[in-house]
Amino acid sequence: MTKDYLYRQVADELAALINRGVLKPGDKLPSVRMLCKRYGIGMNTAKRIFVQLSDRALVYSKPQSGYFVSQPAYVRQPLAAPSRPHPEPASLEPKELITKVYSHMGNEKLTLFSINVPSAGLLPLAKLKKELIQATQQLGSGGAAYESLQGNVRLRRMVAQRSLAWGGNLHEDELVTTNGAMNALSFCLMALSRPGQTIAIESPCYPGILQLALSLGLRVLELPTHPITGLDMEALRQVLPKIDLCLVVPNFNTPLGSLMPDVHKKEMVGLFAARGVPIIEDDIYGDLHFGLQRPVCCKTFDTTGNVLWCGSLSKTLAPGYRVGWVAPGRYKEQILKLKLVHALSSPPLVQEAAGTFMSTGKYDKHLRQLRRSLEENCARYMGTVADYFPEGTGTSRPQGGLSLWIELADTTNTVKLYELALKQGICIAPGRMFTLQEQFNNCLRLSFGLPWTEELRQKLKQLGNFARAV
Incomplete structure (x- = not known):
């Protein structure tokens, strides 16, 4: 087993323990030296493991004390509500809205949170x-x-x-x-x-x-x-x-x-x-x-x-x-x-x-890297939403895939949010697109398939400020 693969495997094992709640927020993780001894790896490899976990927003460091399990961003915000659609078939298709949103597909001038595919930057x-x-x-x-x-x-x-x-x-x-x-x-x-x-x-x-x-x-x-x-x-x-x-x-x-x-x-x-x-x-x-x-x-x-x-x-x-x-x-x-x-x-x-x-x-090597990138992106998106979106904003808890579902206050209209954000170069997918009924008007979907950058974080912050205004 290569050192590169080993450090990723150890990081994945620790991440799984954190995500399952075996390691809880505030728990101290093994030291760099303990990881070296337990897995037979060098200091640099062990440090890379903690960098990987930090990138996933799963751990944080305390100077002179070591690494500790982070409190997940979703703990700070409620879970999006289960859907309750009307129990009869409906056909209120939002054709115009769907056409508008997907007409921007491939537009490199926009930040496309609306298109649910991994960016070219994440593909081989x-x-x-x-x-x-x-x-x-x-x-x-x-x-x-x-x-x-x-x-x-x-x-x-x-x-x-x-x-x-x-x-x-x-x-x-x-x-x-x-x-x-x-x-x-x-x-x-x-x-x-x-x-x-x-x-x-x-x-x-x-x-x-x-x-x-x-x-x-x-x-x-x-x-x-x-x-x-x-x-x-x-x-x-x-x-x-x-x-x-x-x-x-x-x-x-x-x-x-x-x-x-x-x-x-x-x-x-x-x-x-x-x-x-x-x-x-x-x-x-x-x-x-x-x-x-x-x-x-x-x-x-x-x-x-x-x-x-x-x-x-x-x-x-x-x-x-x-x-x-x-x-x-x-x-x-x-x-x-x-x-x-x-x-x-x-x-x-x-x-x-x-x-x-x-x-x-x-292909398997690519999938491992892609899954790590998407998991890290998801954690960063959720953390940014928790920091900058209106208080009480609910989110889904993705365990995979490419989508984060956002639930804003009942009075928020995400079609208006879409129009406001688009003027600033940000494209989202309003919740009304995902139903044939009159529901999810206060919701939106964000794709976390874009490579994470400081510019992307600022776009999410800007979107959160818009959400407070509509």
């Missing part, structure tokens, strides 16, 4: 360019020919192998590649639904999912969702007889960043299988966990092929590559027919490059 772009060049040499046609309908073999093989980490145990033949996760979700919804049927989703929910469901003529039933544990299982049990399918993001959904407990995932799969109601599982954030272990999926507990598991590299590696996939279970033939009609082939060049990158240790 130079290494990916090399993989693209190599892919043109590896593919017989140089990437110019159509790919097989099911998709690139190397990519499917790597996704299948990586599913072993969360108990998916998938085979490459069980996967179909797509042009990103939204393309996968589109195929799933088209295959499983018809106009007038009812789909259950979490509330708040990613706007693209809401728009997709409405475009297919579905009745959208938003369900109560807790910012820590996700979908309210009691509410789900009550509406189960009324719904025809469900689309869920159990691992670090946007905008809440909640994580559905394993017992809930297992129960949900069993309930839906018993009624023959399919589950579409969007797992695009599963690899962005802050803990030591990648969370399992609903697909982990699927024994009947009733769960259609979707994923992509858009949130971890290359948003613009549009590399996605679906393990559609017993609905594979329907998905292949739709892909033939709507896409015919996935882009072979980027899929080959992505599959090759995933087959090396480069």
